[in-house]
Amino acid sequence: MLLKGEFTPEEKRTFNLHLGYSLIExxxxxxxxxxxxxxxxxLHGSNYQLGVLxxxxxxxxLFLFFINEFIKRYQNKKKLLRLTGIATRGPLFLLLFFPATDHTLLGTSVFHYLFLLIFFIYYFGNTVIYPLINLFLKNNYRHEKFGSLYSYATSVNKIVMLIATFLYGLLLDIDHHAYRYIFPFVAVLGVISVFLLSLIHFEEEVTERVRSFSDSVKRSAKTMMTILRGNKPxxxxxxxxxxxxxxFMITVTVITIFxxxxxxxxxxxxxxxxNAYNILAIILLPFTGKLLGRIDPRKFAVITFGSLMxxxxxxxxxxxxxxxxxVAGIDIYLMLTLAYLFYGIFAATMALLWFIGSAYFCKPGEAGDYQSVHLFLTAARALFAPLLGVFFxxxxxxxxxxxxxxxxxxxSIILMVWSYSKDRSGKDFNSNVIADQ
Structure with missing residues (x-):
């Protein structure tokens, strides 16, 4: 695809590969x-198995401390990306051999556990693929062009996702076991998308590691504790x-059951x-992005948490x-329609707050460490909350x-309001936080 504006040949080549990846993803x-x-x-999986999924x-x-250090030390990152794609997307092909009868699936849990294992492997691959995507793109997009190029590819990704969800839903209503031949297709697409990314130009930096692997991991853990203890906001x-x-986690599985x-x-x-809430979120994102740039993230979080509530x-x-x-085979509930209007607001605000909210509490060079803390705590609550929701x-x-x-x-809303009101000045929030560190 030809880009308008002043872009370098390498940016154009990278964007075409990035766009191809985004379309497939x-x-x-x-x-x-x-x-x-x-x-x-x-598949008639149990409630607890659904929670585990x-x-x-x-x-x-939870493995980020180890994986990030492993990625830093791995010399051929393109090869690592390809191997990860094959190893984590390839197993989806096994779903082709799942039984196509309810009787067989109800008679044994073997296929349920195999399904869970396949998707654990798939999700584990994201812990390697996502950091490498950011690394490759940051090395090829200039800082001033990064936002526009990334947002364009993301917008295309969302539009394709909406269409795919709609068509897949129609197909599943015709054949409840259509996943058996759709996921092998997804496996091939997943490998192709990762191989496209590996074609992005990237020069390896050969650096000598002073610390051992275990010492680096311990240092990361110590940094996390220092951040949480030292930065009260x-x-x-x-x-x-x-x-x-x-x-969120105690209800996400229960809502599916509901x-x-x-x-x-x-x-x-x-x-x-x-699709309805995703469309609303896409429409609202430009406005919520501007809002987050003007107000304290704790005030922004009140909107996010309140809309989910x-x-x-x-x-x-x-x-x-x-x-x-x-209407046309779709059951439209009045209360559920109102619910998803609020979920659209939640999605439009959480998309920003979850990924960049942490950066407002630190200096620019510390953003990576703060986001690592955020991701680790997300994983920590995932250890118990989804299954606890099923239990309740x-x-x-x-x-x-x-x-x-x-x-x-x-x-959570009360805590955000209290924390914000405790600070002397909301206007000087960022500078005050940095000064306190």
Whole structure:
């Protein structure tokens, strides 16, 4: 694709490869958007197994300390990228050999555990692939061009994802076991997309490591503790995120169960709601991006946590006020529609807060360390929260689980308001934080 404006030949070549990767990944992410619903509706996985499936997507970040150091020390990073692509995307091809009958799937848990293992391997690959993507792009895009090129590729990725989710949902309504031949196709696409990335020009920096591998990992852990102890505003921010994350993770699996057991939604309906909130998020992102640039991230977090709280509230109310109508095979619930309007706001704000919120609490050179702390804490709560949500649901039902999440989100909002009000000046927030370090 030809770029308009002043771009270097290397930037154009890199962007074409980056865009190709984004297009292919859009298809893959569109398929994965329905993965948990496929697991419970088509494969008849148990509630706890469903919790583990979501858990795997987050808990892999616990290995970041080790993987980041491993990546730094690995000399041929292009080769590492290709090997990771084959090793972690290739196993998806095994789903071709899964049985196509409900009777067989209900009679044994072997295929459920194999499904979980395949996707643990897939998600583990992201811990290597995502850091290398950023590394390759940062080495080829100039700083002033990085944002525009990256955002354009991301926008294309989102549009393709929406189309893929919609078409996959329609296909699954025709054949509940369509995942058997879709995922082998996804496996091939996944390997191709990673190989495209490996074609991006990258010059290895040969550096001599003074510290041993174990010493470097220990130093990273020590840095994390120093950050949390020494930067109180950031500590409060992550405390709010722990309360939010607990709420999100105990409900994400339970909501999937709710869609299947309480509302009996088909695949097209689930795809409709997921696409609706994503479209709203895409529309709102330019506005939320400007807002985050003007206000303290803790004030911004109040909007994020509050919109998720209202989403969960209206999902809960759907059980008590199940007013709905069918349009072209899609069940449109009034309360669920309101819920996903708020989820669109949540998605548009969390997309920014989760990835760059930490950077507001530190000096530019420390952003990587702060984001590593953020990712590690995300993985830490993923160790228990998803399965705890299933436990609460099986113990006391949907309403109790959703109410618990709402209370936790309310606590996170109160913490953010208290932390912000404790600072003397919101206007000088960034400079005050840096000065205190």
């Amino acid at each position: 859009g298809v893959i992410l569109g398929v994965l958007a329905l993965n948990e619903f496929v697991f419970i509706k088509s 979501f858990q795997f997507s987050m808990v892999v970040f 950031y500590f409060h921010f992550e405390g709010g995120f722990m309360l939010y994350g607990f709420s 869609f299947d057991r309480a509302l009996n939604l088909n695949y097209s309906s689930v795809a409709f709601y997921k 209202l989403f969960i509230l209206f999902v809960m109310l759907t059980e008590f006020f199940p007013v709905h109508y069918a 649901y099986e113990l006391a039902g949907f309403t109790f689980t959703f109410s618990l999440a709402i209370v936790s989100l309310l606590a």
